Amino acid sequence: MTSPRVTSSPVREEPRSGTIRNPVLTGFYPDPSILRVDDDYYMATSTFEWYPGVTLHHSRDLVHWRSLGGALTETRLLDLTGRRDSAGVWAPALSHRDGLFFLIYTNVESYSGNFWDSPNYVTTAPDITGPWSDPVPLHARGFDPSLFHDDDGRTWMLSTAMDWRPGHDAFGGIVAQEFSVRDMKLVGEPRIIFTGTEVGVTEAPHIYKRGDWYYLMTAEGGTKWEHQVTVARSRSVTGPYEVDPAGPTLTSRHVPEAVLQKAGHASMVETQHGEWYLAHLTGRPLPPVGRCVLGRETALQKVEWTRDGWPRVHNAEPLPEVPGPRGLAAHPWPQAPETDDFDDAELRPEWSTLRRPVDPSWVSLTERPGFLRVRGGQSPSGLHKPSLVARRLQHRACVFEAAMEFAPEDFRQMAGITAYYNTRQWHYLYVNRDDRGGVFAGVLTSDRGCISEVGRRISVEGWPRVFLRAAVDGVDLSFAVSSDGSTWADMGVRLDMSLLSDEYAEERFGNTPTMWGFTGAFLGLWAHDMTGAGLPADFDSCSYRPQSPS
Numbered sequence: 001m002t003s004p005r006v007t008s009s010p011v012r013e014e015p016r017s018g019t020i021r022n023p024v025l026t027g028f029y030p031d032p033s034i035l036r037v038d039d040d041y042y043m044a045t046s047t048f049e050w051y052p053g054v055t056l057h058h059s060r061d062l063v064h065w066r067s068l069g070g071a072l073t074e075t076r077l078l079d080l081t082g083r084r085d086s087a088g089v090w091a092p093a094l095s096h097r098d099g100l101f102f103l104i105y106t107n108v109e110s111y112s113g114n115f116w117d118s119p120n121y122v123t124t125a126p127d128i129t130g131p132w133s134d135p136v137p138l139h140a141r142g143f144d145p146s147l148f149h150d151d152d153g154r155t156w157m158l159s160t161a162m163d164w165r166p167g168h169d170a171f172g173g174i175v176a177q178e179f180s181v182r183d184m185k186l187v188g189e190p191r192i193i194f195t196g197t198e199v200g201v202t203e204a205p206h207i208y209k210r211g212d213w214y215y216l217m218t219a220e221g222g223t224k225w226e227h228q229v230t231v232a233r234s235r236s237v238t239g240p241y242e243v244d245p246a247g248p249t250l251t252s253r254h255v256p257e258a259v260l261q262k263a264g265h266a267s268m269v270e271t272q273h274g275e276w277y278l279a280h281l282t283g284r285p286l287p288p289v290g291r292c293v294l295g296r297e298t299a300l301q302k303v304e305w306t307r308d309g310w311p312r313v314h315n316a317e318p319l320p321e322v323p324g325p326r327g328l329a330a331h332p333w334p335q336a337p338e339t340d341d342f343d344d345a346e347l348r349p350e351w352s353t354l355r356r357p358v359d360p361s362w363v364s365l366t367e368r369p370g371f372l373r374v375r376g377g378q379s380p381s382g383l384h385k386p387s388l389v390a391r392r393l394q395h396r397a398c399v400f401e402a403a404m405e406f407a408p409e410d411f412r413q414m415a416g417i418t419a420y421y422n423t424r425q426w427h428y429l430y431v432n433r434d435d436r437g438g439v440f441a442g443v444l445t446s447d448r449g450c451i452s453e454v455g456r457r458i459s460v461e462g463w464p465r466v467f468l469r470a471a472v473d474g475v476d477l478s479f480a481v482s483s484d485g486s487t488w489a490d491m492g493v494r495l496d497m498s499l500l501s502d503e504y505a506e507e508r509f510g511n512t513p514t515m516w517g518f519t520g521a522f523l524g525l526w527a528h529d530m531t532g533a534g535l536p537a538d539f540d541s542c543s544y545r546p547q548s549p550s
Contacts, residue, residue, distance in 0.1 A: 014327045020063050028297075030518065043056070068349065078135075085422035106119070106144065173193075176237070213309060230249065250278065263280055272328070276302075282296070292502055293497050353389055354386045356385060374527040393419075415526060425448070427500075428444040
């Protein structure tokens with residue numbers, strides 16, 4: 001008698017939420033801190049000299065993300081007055097305990113050589129959207145702060161420990177100090193818990209506890225091509241820490257052909273079903289110059305734990321596509337319209353402002369309903385009261401258009417659209433008045449602070465409004481104007497977008513950096529009145545349309 005064949009059914013894997021396509025946050029969104037609270041995932045990223053301070057993003061599946069705007073929306077929470085380029089908010093970190101969100105961040109006031117004025121602050125809120133409490137000042141020994149809430153009820157503040165002394169390593173290690181949540185202050189003595197590996201530039205600390213091990217994740221190698229993620233572990237939160245013998249958890253420094261470069265500055269999160277993911281900074285260089293015009297972006301990688309308890313990314317290399325989490329349903333968000341008609345009561349979350357928050361004294365959506373009114377501010381080099389409303393460049397090719405009404409009375413009054421990096425690197429399609437009293441459109445460009453007029457001037461005298469266009473295609477930028485929004489006149493010049501990059505913006509004297517480049521390119525609405533009268537420019541609409549690169 002023949003026994004019946006027994007066949008086993010194949011094990012069916014739980015469906016995943018989709019495919020994570022990196023970067024998940026495109027454009028200038030660096031230094032990600034990722035957090036899960038119940039079924040919600042949040043990421044906070046650095047904003048430097050831009051308001052609102054600390055961008056916040058939200059996801060339910062790690063695949064689809066939406067912008068929540070920023071956390072630090074007013075001077076009470078963040079003062080950026082006079083901050084130099086690439087100072088301001090560095091490397092914020094989110095955490096959550098007992099129903100309260102904690103946001104810790106640095107507001108870098110100045111940097112020069114090995115000197116850093118880097119006070120750290122912590123603020124709390126019952127909800128990710130606020131209201132956020134008055135910030136509590138902490139120490140200023142270094143930057144990249146984070147909080148670790150241990151399961152014994154204690155909380156620890158981590159940061160870099162900077163050392164200005166000649167002949168010393170400026171990155172003196174990772175410092176930990178206990179933080180009293182009840183009293184909202186540091187207690188006990190600070191101690192160096194990790195001095196890093198031979199790679200150096202050890203920063204961006206985060207601690208995670210799994211089982212009986214404390215895992216310290218840091219960034220090393222600097223935030224450029226040598227960047228990496230280093231993990232060390234200890235049985236005690238204060239060390240000593242043993243470095244993963246396999247080497248870096250993530251880096252792209254040995255993979256020059258990788259789409260995602262600069263991989264580093266990471267944080268981890270565990271899903272509801274026990275999987276782990278790592279959020280990290282990355283950059284996508286543009287050929288042929290290898291500059292990252294889109295700035296430092298955020299990507300996600302899958303983490304697997306080894307049998308002997310180390311978190312590893314496959315091949316320690318960043319991948320453009322990663323499987324989403326098991327057991328989570330896909331949760332896409334509605335897409336923002338390409339055109340903003342400025343009919344809302346508040347600016348949409350994709351907009352940022354430079355060095356000063358949205359305030360009726362200089363920007364308004366209500367003075368002239370249906371228009372964004374921007375009152376002319378300081379010159380392009382001003383660090384106190386600039387008038388720039390801008391959004392991140394997020395695609396290698398796009399068209400940015402605005403309809404503007406502006407009546408300059410003096411050559412010191414000008415307004416228009418800009419492709420902007422910092423006070424020394426920008427391209428500007430502007431409307432101005434010449435010495436003969438005619439109103440014209442022209443192009444200014446600034447290359448490391450050297451300003452020149454390029455292309456041609458086009459008379460816009462008598463135009464009730466001027467339509468302005470910036471077309472980005474890789475490293476090429478062209479400007480055009482129109483009286484009706486349909487027939488366009490080219491400004492007769494092709495400009496180099498790669499000047500608006502971290503790589504080009506960094507300036508050095510010998511081996512010492514005198515200017516950092518951390519912020520990526522923006523496209524924005526700019527208004528100047530160097531007479532001090534605050535002449536307004538009124539923008540009726542503005543659109544941002546991604547294109548296919550040529």
